Amino acid sequence: MLQFEHLVAGKRRIARHESLYRKHDRLGMLYVVRFGQFKLIGGDLIGEQRVAGFHMAGDLLGLDAIATGQHNFRLMALENSEVYEIPFAAITRMMGVEPAIQRQFLQTMSEALNKEYSRSFLLATASLDERFASFLLKLGENYARLGCSDKSYRLSMSRSDISSYLGTTVESVSRLIARFNAQGAVSISGRAVELRDRPYLRALMCGDAQAVKRAGLHLQQGGNELSYELEKTEYQIPASSSTINITEELARQ
Numbered sequence: 668m669l670q671f672e673h674l675v676a677g678k679r680r681i682a683r684h685e686s687l688y689r690k691h692d693r694l695g696m697l698y699v700v701r702f703g704q705f706k707l708i709g710g711d712l713i714g715e716q717r718v719a720g721f722h723m724a725g726d727l728l729g730l731d732a733i734a735t736g737q738h739n740f741r742l743m744a745l746e747n748s749e750v751y752e753i754p755f756a757a758i759t760r761m762m763g764v765e766p767a768i769q770r771q772f773l774q775t776m777s778e779a780l781n782k783e784y785s786r787s788f789l790l791a792t793a794s795l796d797e798r799f800a801s802f803l804l805k806l807g808e809n810y811a812r813l814g815c816s817d818k819s820y821r822l823s824m825s826r827s828d829i830s831s832y833l834g835t836t837v838e839s840v841s842r843l844i845a846r847f848n849a850q851g852a853v854s855i856s857g858r859a860v861e862l863r864d865r866p867y868l869r870a871l872m873c874g875d876a877q878a879v880k881r882a883g884l885h886l887q888q889g890g891n892e893l894s895y896e897l898e899k900t901e902y903q904i905p906a907s908s909s910t911i912n913i914t915e916e917l918a919r920q
Contacts, residue, residue: 703748
């Protein structure tokens, strides 16, 4: 643990809407988010900018540049943030003499790949309602990892960012929020989020039609009319984390 921490070269403050790195920047550092949140931006096949992911305290950033030595994405701060800077060359040297560091680093890369595979599968197979439920629940889990509530939290990203991440339009996200609010599953006002019925959201995320139906009856009994038909799917998102114990320790400092 201490051997890894002494590799930190310094801290860097990133103001809201500023970039930590841009596409084609050379790899020099990896970063651990100390506080704040970021969005990862990439271009699709026709050159349109898309949000590829969101990152918060404890996340290890910059892995996209390891293969080529250059970053393939732009990383922008969603709010005033701070990161630890860790020279990549120092990490590779340490991995040669510390098997534990090597295992943890490889685990982090594997988890990042699994997370991306899960998101790609979700976009390809799940309904928009399922994708939105997954987004809300996963964000709550990330806040819980930091010791915050997994039921009540604030969105740092805009609805435009959310729509880009989910592969839809801003109008569709607004309709989703209105419908989920009306169902009583959530309460979303501006950027304030409260997850009122997580069992319903989990059932929706996993494509469990029977569980959604049971949860829907519960919502109706609570005084909320539910008029929703689940688009069936057999897909279930595996639990994953994009952090390692070391980065969590750094983020707490």
